[in-house]
Amino acid sequence: MCALVYNFNFIHQASIIKRPSKTSKTPYVADIILNNDETNTETMGHCPALGCCGHADAGCNVLVSTLDGDKKVCSHRVELAIFTETKHDKDYSVIIGINPKLAENIAESCLKADLVKNLINIKSYKREVKFKNSRFDFAGIDSDGVPFIMEIKNVPLADYVDVSKKDRKNYTELINNADFNDKIAYFPDGYRKNKGAVVSPRALKHIQELQELVEPGKQRAILCFVIQRDDASSFQTSNLDPTYKAAVKEAYENGVEINVLQLKWTMNGECYFIRNDLPINL
Numbered sequence: 001m002c003a004l005v006y007n008f009n010f011i012h013q014a015s016i017i018k019r020p021s022k023t024s025k026t027p028y029v030a031d032i033i034l035n036n037d038e039t040n041t042e043t044m045g046h047c048p049a050l051g052c053c054g055h056a057d058a059g060c061n062v063l064v065s066t067l068d069g070d071k072k073v074c075s076h077r078v079e080l081a082i083f084t085e086t087k088h089d090k091d092y093s094v095i096i097g098i099n100p101k102l103a104e105n106i107a108e109s110c111l112k113a114d115l116v117k118n119l120i121n122i123k124s125y126k127r128e129v130k131f132k133n134s135r136f137d138f139a140g141i142d143s144d145g146v147p148f149i150m151e152i153k154n155v156p157l158a159d160y161v162d163v164s165k166k167d168r169k170n171y172t173e174l175i176n177n178a179d180f181n182d183k184i185a186y187f188p189d190g191y192r193k194n195k196g197a198v199v200s201p202r203a204l205k206h207i208q209e210l211q212e213l214v215e216p217g218k219q220r221a222i223l224c225f226v227i228q229r230d231d232a233s234s235f236q237t238s239n240l241d242p243t244y245k246a247a248v249k250e251a252y253e254n255g256v257e258i259n260v261l262q263l264k265w266t267m268n269g270e271c272y273f274i275r276n277d278l279p280i281n282l
Contacts, residue, residue, distance in 0.1 A: 005109040006102070008269030012036055012076065014064045019047060019057055024073055030056070032064065032076065046074040049098040052156055053189055055081035056098060063095070063269065080265055081156070083229075085180065092180040095265035096156050097228025102271075103154035104137050107226055110261055110273060111138065116224065117259050117276040119148065132209045148220035149213055150259075151206045155225045158183040158232040162239045185232035185262075185278075187225055189240050199241045207244070211251040222257045223248070230264035230274055236281035249282045258282065 012034050019030035021044050032045040045064050051057040056078050063080040079102065084093040097103070107116070108127065114120045125140030131149060138150040160175045161168060162184050168175070188199040198204050207223060214221035225235060237245040252258050262274045 002264070002272045002274065003113060003115065004270060005113065005115070005263070005273045006106050006271040008065055008079070011063045011065055011079065011269035013082075013267075014045065014062050014076065014078075016045070016056060016058055016060045016062060016078070017042065019051060027051075029074060030078065032062070032078075034064075034076075035061075043076060044074045046077040048077065049100060049154075049156065050191075052081065052098045055083065055096060055156065062098075063267070065269075080269070082267075087176075087178075087180050092231075094229050094231045095267060097154070097263065097265055097271065098156045100154040103226035103228065104152050106228070106263060106271060107137070107150075107152045107224060107261065110276075113273075115273050115276060116261065118257065119150075119222070119259075122148075131213055134206055134209050136206070136210075142220065146218070146220055148222060149210065150222040150224055151210060153187055153203060153223065153225050155185050155187045155227040155235065156229065157187070157189055158185040158227075158229060160184070162186045162236060164240060181231045181233060183232045185225075185227045185229070185235045186238040186240075187235075188244060189238055198243045199238075200244070204244050204247055207247050207251050207256070210256050211254050214255040216255055220257060221251075221255070222259055223251070224259040224261065227260060227262045227278065228265065228271075230262065232262065232278070234279040234281060235260050245282070252282055 013036050014032045017031040021029045021031045034041045061082040062078050064076040079099045081096045081098050121143040123141040129139035137152040160178045161171045190199050210221040237248045260278045264272045
């Protein structure tokens with residue numbers, strides 16, 4: 001099933017020149033050139049995913065939406081990244097949804113269309129509901145009348161191996177022989193202030209609190225990973241953050257449900273649901 005679950009009315013191709021911008025020093029703003037503008041206009045783009053582990057840094061090709069309003073610092077927002085690679089003498093590319101907010105909107109569309117595994121024909125739901133010390137993305141009542149809480153995590157990253165950049169050279173043969181669409185989607189990865197620190201304290205808190213909230217038969221707690229790329233054949237919590245990986249496994253063993261949604265983006269800004277049964281390795 002390839003259902004359309006999200007689309008932009010209009011989206012521009014752009015190239016990132018510099019992040020942070022030479023004008024605005026926040027890392028959330030980049031200087032970009034609009035490639036489909038005959039004048040090659042240089043402007044500023046909001047980068048909600050920062051550099052997204054190299055997908056939204058200088059030299060990257062991206063797709064951007066237009067921001068309305070005269071008082072906005074940025075005229076555009078970086079929504080999607082265009083990743084290209086040559087394998088087996090053939091050029092491949094994939095469009096990756098890197099704006100984390102997209103994952104929430106896509107999940108809502110999938111929820112409405114009964115595309116979220118084990119959440120079919122739900123009776124009601126709300127967005128942004130507070131439980132304990134966190135605000136979770138969704139809360140509602142399932143088809144059996146059981147309350148559920150669901151947190152969404154965006155997964156823009158995938159590779160042939162889930163290892164550090166330093167160790168990646170040890171897997172050269174495996175990487176070279178792998179098919180382009182046989183990657184491992186993984187979460188999380190990113191900047192860490194100190195070696196050994198968790199990538200996202202917020203994500204860790206969410207899974208710990210979901211574990212506290214689950215009550216078998218009385219309240220469901222769900223962690224849903226939204227994979228905004230179609231070149232992955234499996235998903236796992238990343239080896240790069242063993243603390244988070246262990247926390248998700250413990251939560252799963254104590255009743256927290258783990259869901260995955262995989263999507264495919266097109267160059268014209270259309271997002272299609274691919275599957276909700278991608279193999280998961282915890």
